[in-house]
Amino acid sequence: MRNWPLSKVYQLLEPGPVVLLTTSRKGRANVMTMSWHMMVDFEPPLIACIVSDRDHSFVALRATKECVIAIPAVQLAEKVVAIGNCSGRDVDKFSVFHLTPKKAEHVASPLVAECFANVECRVVDTRLVNRYGLFVLEGVKAWIDPEQENPKTIHHQGFGKFAVDGELIELTSKMP
Amino acid sequence: MRNWPLSKVYQLLEPGPVVLLTTSRKGRANVMTMSWHMMVDFEPPLIACIVSDRDHSFVALRATKECVIAIPAVQLAEKVVAIGNCSGRDVDKFSVFHLTPKKAEHVASPLVAECFANVECRVVDTRLVNRYGLFVLEGVKAWIDPEQENPKTIHHQGFGKFAVDGELIELTSKMP
Numbered sequence: 001m002r003n004w005p006l007s008k009v010y011q012l013l014e015p016g017p018v019v020l021l022t023t024s025r026k027g028r029a030n031v032m033t034m035s036w037h038m039m040v041d042f043e044p045p046l047i048a049c050i051v052s053d054r055d056h057s058f059v060a061l062r063a064t065k066e067c068v069i070a071i072p073a074v075q076l077a078e079k080v081v082a083i084g085n086c087s088g089r090d091v092d093k094f095s096v097f098h099l100t101p102k103k104a105e106h107v108a109s110p111l112v113a114e115c116f117a118n119v120e121c122r123v124v125d126t127r128l129v130n131r132y133g134l135f136v137l138e139g140v141k142a143w144i145d146p147e148q149e150n151p152k153t154i155h156h157q158g159f160g161k162f163a164v165d166g167e168l169i170e171l172t173s174k175m176p
Numbered sequence: 177m178r179n180w181p182l183s184k185v186y187q188l189l190e191p192g193p194v195v196l197l198t199t200s201r202k203g204r205a206n207v208m209t210m211s212w213h214m215m216v217d218f219e220p221p222l223i224a225c226i227v228s229d230r231d232h233s234f235v236a237l238r239a240t241k242e243c244v245i246a247i248p249a250v251q252l253a254e255k256v257v258a259i260g261n262c263s264g265r266d267v268d269k270f271s272v273f274h275l276t277p278k279k280a281e282h283v284a285s286p287l288v289a290e291c292f293a294n295v296e297c298r299v300v301d302t303r304l305v306n307r308y309g310l311f312v313l314e315g316v317k318a319w320i321d322p323e324q325e326n327p328k329t330i331h332h333q334g335f336g337k338f339a340v341d342g343e344l345i346e347l348t349s350k351m352p
């Protein structure tokens with residue numbers, strides 16, 4: 001994995017891919033599937049996401065204030081759904097799903113080696129956590145796997161139906 | 177346009193499509209392009225989005241606490257980018273881009289007739305507006321255009337590059 005500039009994290013997350021979120025607490029790593037996230041600011045990259053208090057990851061995220069957002073390509077789609085279908089309360093998901101945890105640089109939460117991008121994050125705002133489970137994160141380090149060329153992400157349309165990235169189009173935009 | 181159930185609004189927005197956001201203030205309608213939004217809760221549908229205080233729509237959204245999120249299919253991609261390239265400060269975008277405003281049921285902001293889905297929204301939480309321009313909206317009515325079958329949405333990857341929805345895959349998910 002190699003560095004990805006923090007100023008370009010939005011290019012990874014803005015298109016709305018299904019992602020994985022890893023946490024680690026008391027030596028136990030966990031991973032959940034997440035579609036409810038958005039960019040909040042470019043630089044430093046701020047990201048909002050919803051982690052419900054019904055998710056096992058909630059306690060670890062709130063307590064440690066650290067996580068990794070890992071972005072899977074379509075090849076991992078079956079695992080991504082299976083990860084979403086069970087809880088870290090019951091199983092060690094890294095082990096069950098043969099995911100390779102990799103040491104992050106700034107946070108205790110692991111990177112996911114099989115994902116084409118990983119963003120190490122710290123929680124920077126918890127004002128909307130009690131009401132909505134809405135965390136504001138700051139990306140502090142981003143990684144990309146140069147071996148995975150032109151990764152296609154998946155976009156959840158409900159109940160296990162996903163749109164895979166198709167044609168790429170380019171239009172003249174003044175916007176980043 | 178016909179009703180779309182509020183309990184299924186997440187199926188429209190969760191996949192991360194580029195959307196339009198309309199507002200209306202003092203009899204003037206405006207529309208902006210937006211990629212930074214996410215679902216917050218299912219029912220009632222809560223949606224978070226970022227509207228920066230540099231966006232002309234910011235003042236109208238904050239003052240009226242109403243908007244419409246309109247979802248364009250790929251056929252509108254050029255207009256969507258052009259809408260993002262200019263400001264309602266300078267032009268009447270509905271007129272310049274030949275968009276058809278349609279009266280909404282619960283809000284003064286117009287629906288966009290050319291979009292395959294429209295969600296009427298009210299602002300329900302402004303605690304993160306000053307810091308991040310983060311508005312929490314509640315969807316109060318949703319519409320779908322039954323004439324537009326299998327609409328393909330677009331997902332922004334930065335600087336006018338978009339992934340168009342491609343293949344649809346289906347996996348067994350316990351999650352809505």
